[in-house]
Amino acid sequence: MVPRRLLVTILAAMTAAPALAATPNADVILRQAFANYRSSSSQSTVAMTVHRPDWERRLQMKGWTRGDNDALVRFIAPAKDAGNATLKVGGDTWVYNPKLNQVIKLPGSMMSQSWMGSDFSYNDLSKSEDIITDYTHRLVATAQVSGHAVWTVEATPKPGAPVVWGKVALEVRDDYVLMGETFFDQDMKPARRMTADRVGILAGRPYPVSMTMHPLDQPSQWTRIETSDAKFDVALPAYLFTLSNLQNPRS
Amino acid sequence: MLVALAWRNLWRRPQRTILSLISIAIVSGLLVFVLSFQDGVYSTMKETTLRIFDGYAQLQPTGYADDPRLELAIGHPDELVRAAEGVDGVTTAAARVNGFAILANGSRSYAAAVVGVDPASEAKISTIASRMSGGRYLRADDTNKAILGDILAKNLGVKVGGKLTMLGSARDGSVAADVLTVAGVYHSGIPDLDRSILEMPLARAQDTFGMEGAANTIVLGGPSLAAVNRALPALDAIGRRSGVAVRDWQAMEPALRDAIDLKYATSMLFYASLVVVVAFIILNTLLMSVLERTREFGMLLALGMRSGQIGAMVWIELLGLALLGSAIGVAIGAAVTLWLQNQGIVMPIDPKLLAQFGVPSRLYPALTAFSALAGPAALLLTIVVGGLVPYLRVARLTPAIAMRAS
Numbered sequence: 001m002v003p004r005r006l007l008v009t010i011l012a013a014m015t016a017a018p019a020l021a022a023t024p025n026a027d028v029i030l031r032q033a034f035a036n037y038r039s040s041s042s043q044s045t046v047a048m049t050v051h052r053p054d055w056e057r058r059l060q061m062k063g064w065t066r067g068d069n070d071a072l073v074r075f076i077a078p079a080k081d082a083g084n085a086t087l088k089v090g091g092d093t094w095v096y097n098p099k100l101n102q103v104i105k106l107p108g109s110m111m112s113q114s115w116m117g118s119d120f121s122y123n124d125l126s127k128s129e130d131i132i133t134d135y136t137h138r139l140v141a142t143a144q145v146s147g148h149a150v151w152t153v154e155a156t157p158k159p160g161a162p163v164v165w166g167k168v169a170l171e172v173r174d175d176y177v178l179m180g181e182t183f184f185d186q187d188m189k190p191a192r193r194m195t196a197d198r199v200g201i202l203a204g205r206p207y208p209v210s211m212t213m214h215p216l217d218q219p220s221q222w223t224r225i226e227t228s229d230a231k232f233d234v235a236l237p238a239y240l241f242t243l244s245n246l247q248n249p250r251s
Numbered sequence: 252m253l254v255a256l257a258w259r260n261l262w263r264r265p266q267r268t269i270l271s272l273i274s275i276a277i278v279s280g281l282l283v284f285v286l287s288f289q290d291g292v293y294s295t296m297k298e299t300t301l302r303i304f305d306g307y308a309q310l311q312p313t314g315y316a317d318d319p320r321l322e323l324a325i326g327h328p329d330e331l332v333r334a335a336e337g338v339d340g341v342t343t344a345a346a347r348v349n350g351f352a353i354l355a356n357g358s359r360s361y362a363a364a365v366v367g368v369d370p371a372s373e374a375k376i377s378t379i380a381s382r383m384s385g386g387r388y389l390r391a392d393d394t395n396k397a398i399l400g401d402i403l404a405k406n407l408g409v410k411v412g413g414k415l416t417m418l419g420s421a422r423d424g425s426v427a428a429d430v431l432t433v434a435g436v437y438h439s440g441i442p443d444l445d446r447s448i449l450e451m452p453l454a455r456a457q458d459t460f461g462m463e464g465a466a467n468t469i470v471l472g473g474p475s476l477a478a479v480n481r482a483l484p485a486l487d488a489i490g491r492r493s494g495v496a497v498r499d500w501q502a503m504e505p506a507l508r509d510a511i512d513l514k515y516a517t518s519m520l521f522y523a524s525l526v527v528v529v530a531f532i533i534l535n536t537l538l539m540s541v542l543e544r545t546r547e548f549g550m551l552l553a554l555g556m557r558s559g560q561i562g563a564m565v566w567i568e569l570l571g572l573a574l575l576g577s578a579i580g581v582a583i584g585a586a587v588t589l590w591l592q593n594q595g596i597v598m599p600i601d602p603k604l605l606a607q608f609g610v611p612s613r614l615y616p617a618l619t620a621f622s623a624l625a626g627p628a629a630l631l632l633t634i635v636v637g638g639l640v641p642y643l644r645v646a647r648l649t650p651a652i653a654m655r656a657s
Contacts, residue, residue, distance in 0.1 A: 100418065114424075
């Protein structure tokens with residue numbers, strides 16, 4: 001009797017242990033997911049497809065990030081858009097337009113406007129980390145999807161936090177790949193949803209290489225971001241995130 | 252015969268009759284004037300407000316009102332402009348492109364609505380052209396010029412002759428970028444406009460925002476708001492053929508409409524109480540005269556007149572009084588109103604305060620069939636219906652009792 005009971009206990013422990021160990025708290029899940037997405041620095045090549053009922057545009061861009069707050073995106077194709085760039089340092093955002101050959105600081109009232117005609121706003125570019133700092137997190141569901149556990153974390157804004165959304169629901173796979181993100185407006189109605197269409201391996205880590213943003217009030221339009229190449233934790237020169245580099249890129 | 256009797260009865264007590272007539276006349280006359288004045292002030296308010304920027308009505312792509320996006324556009328605005336100008340009551344139609352962009356001057360940048368306008372027709376619709384506080388309005392031969400509100404200009408630190416950089420999204424999602432020279436600065440007196448709107452030539456805006464000749468709205472002007480309102484069904488028919496919706500002033504300025512509706516509702520309460528009070532005074536007078544004449548009515552009954560006839564006679568007395576009184580009231584009220592309509596009434600209020608509400612300091616009442624007749628008609632109706640009380644009282648009389656009444 002005893003060995004059998006022991007066996008059952010061991011078996012139970014073996015199956016339960018990984019599950020227990022793999023369910024960290026909601027805060028950790030989001031931090032890990034963002035760390036996986038950006039690392040301490042990153043450099044990537046991304047294609048953005050903007051789909052509208054009567055047209056579709058495909059833009060190529062290069063992106064660099066440093067820490068949680070700094071980012072530079074430079075468009076390289078098509079010719080019409082090449083050269084346009086957006087720089088975010090701390091809480092400020094600047095855009096560069098080659099036709100004007102001028103750097104313009106984005107006023108706060110423009111932050112919710114569409115970024116380069118896509119379904120992303122400038123806020124998405126600059127405020128993505130707000131999810132970690134300005135929201136409280138709660139694990140609301142765990143599901144099994146094709147051999148992986150997928151955690152759903154609900155992020156609710158802290159009182160008085162300067163946020164756009166009523167709440168945000170994030171789905172994170174157990175290897176910390178962000179699988180989906182639903183943005184709820186102040187009336188708690190889902191306003192838009194981003195989903196990972198494809199998870200691949202980039203620079204040795206699992207990564208959502210194709211993600212699509214759907215504004216839920218405009219069913220016939222979407223924007224897809226496909227990351228074709230990325231390096232993480234690379235040493236980036238400090239001049240990269242400066243206004244002079246925004247206007248006159250070195251390299 | 253009843254009418255003759257009633258008429259004679261009225262003048263048996265001339266003092267009482269004249270006093271009643273005067274009170275009816277004063278109230279009717281007063282109602283004619285206040286209603287006309289109110290109508291006049293409101294239509295001035297509406298027209299002044301709408302003439303600043305909105306126009307008396309607009310043609311817009313279906314769905315634009317709820318979601319004003321640059322992509323929602325009218326493909327061939329010229330045809331619609333011509334069709335709209337052909338409608339009776341519309342004198343000018345002006346196509347506009349409504350973009351949104353960051354305006355920058357050096358390190359200063361602000362978001363603003365960028366409106367592409369046709370200077371010649373725009374000047375006939377929007378009073379911004381006549382409210383330039385510096386420089387001049389756009390001209391037909393301008394290419395890279397712009398005008399903007401004084402608050403926006405101050406925020407950007409830009410003066411007439413200065414250059415502005417504009418960066419926004421074009422219709423196809425690409426970047427809309429341009430450099431414009433400031434030709435003038437306007438002061439509309441509406442802070443929301445003065446802080447947020449830049450106007451540039453239509454063709455250049457169409458080019459910059461990738462509109463390919465399309466426009467977002469067509470703004471309509473006419474001799475008066477009423478004339479354009481009458482043209483709405485015809486405009487609607489034109490719009491429906493090209494997938495374009497007509498937006499009237501109430502849809503464009505719902506706050507103004509609600510404010511006016513509320514003001515109407517509260518003043519109607521006041522007018523109604525005025526009518527009721529006067530009606531009761533008149534009825535009271537008549538009831539007294541009926542009681543005084545009970546013995547006389549008894550005599551008439553004894554002579555063979557039916558009680559219903561006597562009741563009708565009393566009621567006709569009342570009707571005659573009310574008709575005559577309100578006729579005098581309407582005549583005097585209308586005459587005074589018409590005179591003031593020519594002279595205008597200068598309001599003893601700070602013109603700057605009035606300007607905030609889109610009201611000029613000299614106001615003109617507007618005499619219409621409604622304002623001239625609605626008040627007196629309500630008074631007449633109340634008195635005539637109320638007159639049933641003395642009528643019923645008289646109709647119940649029997650000769651024996653009535654003749655013995657003290």
